[in-house]
Amino acid sequence: MNLIIVESPTKARTLSRFLGKDYSLEATYGHIKDLPKSTLGVDVEHNFKPEHVVVEKREKEIKRLREQATKADKIYLATDPDREGEAIAKHVEEVIRGQEPEVNKKTKSKLKPLSSNLLIRRIVFHEITKEALEEAIEHPRSVDKNLVNAQIARRVLDRLVGYKLSPLLWKKVRRGLSAGRVQTVTVRLIVEREREIAAFKQEEYWEIYCNLKTQISKLKTEEFIVKLIKFDDKRAEIKNKKEAGIVVFDLEKSDYKIADVIKKEIRKNPYPPFTTSTMAQAAARLYHWSSKKTMSVAQSLYEQGLITYHRTDSTYLAQTAVDKVRKFIEKEYGGQYLPDKARFYKVRSKVAQEAHEAIRPTNIGMTNDKFQMTNGRFVSDAKVLYGLIWKKFVACQMVDSIFDETVINVQAKTTPEVKDLPTSRVYVLRASGQVMKFDGWRKVIPLSKYEEPGLPMVGKDEALDLVKVLSEQKFTEPPPRYNEASLIKTLEKLGIGRPSTYAPTISTIQVRQYVEKDEGKFKPTPVGLTVNDFLIGNFESIFDYQFTAQMEDDLDNVAKGNRKWQEMMGEFYSPFEKKLESVEKKAKRVEIPVEKLGKKCPKCKDGELVVRVGRFGKFVSCSRFPDCDYKEKYLEKIGMKCPDCKKGDVIVKTTKRRRKFYGCSSYPTCKWASWNKPEIKGATEKDKEIKKKTLSKLYAPCND
Ligand SMILES: [Zn+2]
Ligand SMILES: [Zn+2]
Structure with a gap:
């Protein structure tokens, strides 16, 4: 009998479709051994030897694996093709061979003898198909120690950082806090971006557009919009309303003609397949x-x-x-x-x-x-x-898509008969557009509907009529907060984390409430800010971007057998340990700032009302907590009336799964709710339409 062991029952079921009667399948349901939950589980005095114990609730699986193993002549360890999978394979082999007495005791299973010529082999495949499985069975190997070591190294490293830093945070900041190696660096990115945004000084600038008309036939005209780009051969930079007014005045009294029309062909490659x-x-x-x-x-x-x-x-x-x-x-x-x-x-x-x-x-x-x-x-x-x-x-395996790009440059010159103009400048305005002439790979991933308006057929020197000059006040914008996509992109670019860590890292920092999502974008919470400043202030070199990336490279080298993991751990741990000691002694306790409401507590009449963040969002409590347990619902207003009933206030609420949304304070009388912050009325619909038409990009967000 052949036994194939995987980690998930679904995977086992899929494999069973390809296998004959002489194969049986078992699932481990994830890791069966890991570091202990309640103790460090790493012997730092003896080369960082990890103490692997049976994962709670996995005793049943281990018992079953062992029973099945006694009936087998060949066992294939078919866990996932990465370091975690390799480590599970190793642990499975260990428990089957009954190598550790403590596991035997814990699972209370008496070891039955295994077949004397039992073979335990590791097989690896990247897709769960019949061909891939057959191919893998033809090329079995033994468990790869280097890959296992890389898994151990990551686990031990993260354990040391987490276990050593948490008590320090409890002592210096607040009970219950925890720190993680990659998580802390990720929070740091979000905090630093928030500070960049806060420090950003916005500058005013103006954009000017002309709506022009061309006679395309005797009876028909066509309008198009051009944007001001130059005056007197200089880049058009308009800083304020006064300057904009001068330009608008000029442009309203100008003659327009086509300066040139430039056409060229553009080819676009498809994007690489997904990682x-x-x-x-x-x-x-x-x-x-x-x-x-x-x-x-x-x-x-x-x-x-x-x-x-x-x-x-x-x-x-x-x-x-x-x-x-x-x-x-x-x-x-x-x-x-x-x-x-x-x-x-x-x-x-x-x-x-x-x-x-x-x-x-x-x-x-x-x-x-x-x-x-x-x-x-x-x-x-x-x-x-x-x-x-x-x-x-x-x-990704199709031909390029091909576009015809047209750029129309329009020259505007003030009419000679108009006198008393503040300036007599020559303006250049531009419209550009692309038309797809062969779709290529865009056959499969079509362009989004957001296409640029087509441009009229015009020739050099052709005269144009002005319909309207449009001016728009703008402000430079700070760098945006990270969203899920840009955060992963940045982590990958900096070499922080790996495919197996992006999702758990981003999820953990939210669960720990170091960051929260505001309209899909990450921002730090007061706790996140305080912990970040404490950790970065005291352990700058550990939570350095480059250092974290270097650790990932080191782990890769361990996986390739080019580096001893204990050596890597030693280099990390001794300076870390020293730092820990000195921070423990020297660092002062820090306070997490709370928002004060400026009111006395109605219960004890002594404390002050403050806003705290709990598992289900913000709430009002007494500053004397835990001595006073006064608690009240917190209504976070955004300074706007409900767009539906017009009576209640728009307030920030949180779902059970901690997603933020907007609702009406008159709930349940008024049921108005929205994921997005309601927009404050200002710009007219027409303005918006013109803007959209003019500025819409042909290239929809392209990784789609
Ligand atoms: Zn109170
Ligand atoms: Zn309402």
Whole structure:
């Protein structure tokens, strides 16, 4: 009998479809051994030896694995193809062979003898398909110690940082706080951005547009909008209303003609196939999914055998997959959509992990309309994500899309008969547009509907009539807060974290309430700010971006067998330990600022009312808490009346899953609610329309 062991029951079920009667399957349900929950579990005196104990609730699985193992001649460890999977494989082998007495005691299972010629082998595949499985069974190996060591090193490193820093935070800031190595650096990014925004000085500037008219036939005219870009050969920089007024006055008294029309052809490459990072970014941008959600949907697709492994930073594609998609493109769309040669994508990250592939569908014939999942719970989400992955992969092997770009430069000169003009400048205004003439890969990922207005056919020196001059006051904007997509992008760019860590990191810092999402964007909470300042102030070198990236590189080197993990740990730990001691002694206690309401507590009549942040959002309590337990609902107003009933105030509320939304203070009488902050009326609809037409970009957010 052959026994195949995987970590998830869904994966086991998918594999069982390809296997004959001489195979049986078992699932570990994740890690079976890990560091202990309540103690450090790392012997720092003895080369950082980790103490792995049986994970609570996994005793049953271990017992079953052992029973099944006694019936087997061959055992294949088929856990996921990465460091975590490798570590699980190692632990499974250990418990089957019954190597540790403490595990035996804990699981209370008497070891039955294993078959004397039992073989335990590790197999690895990146997609759960029959071919991949057969291929893997033909090339089994033993558990890779280096990969396991890299997993141990990450676990131990994070454990040391978390376990040593938390008590310090309890003592110096507030009980219950915790710190993490990568999490802290991620919070730091968000805090620093918030401070950049706060320090930003906005500057006024003005943009000027002309609505012009051209005679396209005897009876017909066509209007188009040009933007002022130059006057007297200098870039048009208009700082204030007065300057804008002068220009508008000039332009209203000017003659207009076409200075030149420039046409050129532009080719656009498709984007590379998805990695974990680009997939999470696309789902965040297009569907506002959190990376946690994207990863969980991807996990189900992978486990059902529909896509390749979803934790990867590689854009590499297997030759067989490329051959198949090329055939598909030719058959489905025609030869003109197929490039002469297959496209290859450079692997972007410095060290792509463990020779993974990009994320792609396992069966290109499984188009979205044929898509069905055996597990029906999240069919629609799964279908959405599968569709993205499928399109991205097909498009990445198609020909360029081709555009005709037209740039029209218009010259405006004040009419000679008008006297007493403040200036007599020559203005250059511009309109540009692109028209797609061959769709190429855009056949599969169409341009969004947001296309630029077409430009009229005009010739050099042609005279134009002015319809209207439009001026618009603007202000320079601070860098935007991070959203899910830009945060992952930045983490990847800085080399902080890896495909397996983006989603858990971003989720953890929200669960710990160091940051919160405001209209889909991250901002630090008062607790987050305080903890950040304390940690960065005292452990700057540990939570340095470059240092964190270096640690990730070191872990990669451990995985490749180029570095001893204990050595890496030693280099990290001794300076860290020294620092810990001195901070423990020297650092002063810090206070988390609370918002004061300026009212006395109605209960004890002594304390002051303050706003605190709890698990379900903000609430009002007494400053003497825990001595006084006065608690009240907090209504966070945004200074606006309800757009529906016009009586209540718009207030900030939080869902059970801690997502922020806006509601009416007269709830439940008025049911008005919105995810987005209601806009304050100001700009007229027409202004908005003109602006949209003029400034709309042809290139929709492109990673779609
Ligand atoms: Zn009180
Ligand atoms: Zn209302």
